């Protein structure tokens with residue numbers, strides 16, 4: 001039987017070549033390859049600084065610490081995201097407060113967001129205070145999900161109005177843009193992921209992008225134990241003395257082996273993107289008439305980068321009365337596809353329904369109806385640069401015969 005994975009990274013000899021070069025040089029910890037990778041990503045996104053770290057989770061964590069997040073704060077996060085976005089907030093002792101998403105773009109619902117702040121927070125001097133817990137509203141983390149940007153202009157407007165910070169989680173959105181302006185270009189620091197399942201990969205890895213030189217320097221310092229001189233600088237000069245450590249830092253450094261892989265992947269990113277867009281276009285053309293599927297939306301003024309191709313099962317069109325009934329049908333469809341060698345996933349999960357957040361904060365599933373629906377009805381089907389036409393046809397045929 002044919003086996004089609006939901007995703008496969010795109011590798012060729014270039015990764016081997018650059019990784020071998022790195023091994024031959026004898027320098028495998030963070031060094032010149034990471035620096036080159038940082039520059040490539042920052043240049044591509046049109047941002048001054050890229051700071052590579054071990055994952056997007058640690059990128060978000062460091063950015064939050066560097067931006068001044070403390071345990072007295074609340075941070076608003078769309079519930080339909082990967083749990084890491086919220087966890088990074090909770091590491092600092094601050095509270096991740098989950099808000100709703102739109103079921104068309106899967107990104108933060110800005111109408112809900114503004115209403116939520118008005119209802120749950122009260123203004124005290126220049127700070128918005130949580131009416132129930134007394135925590136101060138610090139900011140919001142919009143998430144660019146599955147390859148598009150969130151509605152950043154609207155998020156920025158709201159953030160300005162309430163005087164709060166914005167940090168973007170663009171783990172899945174390398175190269176996404178609004179009117180040609182890439183993420184990182186909207187005035188906010190932004191975090192990327194290079195996990196195996198993302199647009200390009202270093203196995204595990206992440207990066208903070210920012211135009212703010214002071215912030216970039218703080219993050220560079222925090223990723224290496226708070227050392228006041230980086231190891232690279234130390235080795236370039238006279239390296240026999242240890243640097244000073246005047247604040248609590250972390251070891252979140254990316255290795256040069258990963259940096260080499262990242263450089264190889266970045267050199268090909270335009271090709272990878274072109275191939276993925278062609279695959280997505282074929283899906284769009286061939287699935288748009290399938291009554292039980294809502295194909296991915298590309299918001300106006302954006303161009304999709306298709307980290308994943310995530311559809312929604314249209315439960316009403318399938319004759320279901322409730323989302324729960326629709327959920328059973330979606331799961332049956334996914335099981336049918338799996339039995340026929342086609343791998344799928346739900347888009348991501350609704351974080352407010354996951355044990356840690358539900359138990360700690362007492363969320364009810366229907367409190368965030370958009371995120372709940374996306375959790376129960378979304379389905380990511382196979383999409384990657386090297387997906388063959390015949391495998392894609394097989395996915396489409398199997399999908400159509402599944403319900």
Ligand SMILES: *Cc1c(COP(=O)(O)O)cnc(C)c1O
Nearest residue numbers: 055056057082084085171193195
């Ligand atoms: C994958 C992902 C993360 C976590 O990225 P890692 O590099 O695995 O830590 C965070 N946020 C979103 C939206 C993601 O999709």
